Amino acid sequence: MLTASRAAWFAVxxxxxxxxxxxxxxxxxxxTRGSWIQSLSFAASIAAIIAISLGKGKP
Known part of the structure; x- marks a missing residue:
């Protein structure tokens, strides 16, 4: 579930x-265009993992 805490962790x-x-x-x-695509996809994956692990969700 997306909470404000997880969204904030993702953005940061x-x-x-x-x-x-x-x-x-x-x-x-x-x-290059390829380096931008790779960078954005890797950054999104890292941000998602951090947001899931550090963000507070509803129990």
């Missing part, structure tokens, strides 16, 4: 994960 984690993933997936120092 996503904001921090995207720049680090962009640095990791650059191709020869350049940002």
């Amino acid at each position: 984690t996503f904001a921090f994960a995207v720049p680090s993933m962009l640095v990791m997936f650059r191709e020869n120092g350049e940002l």
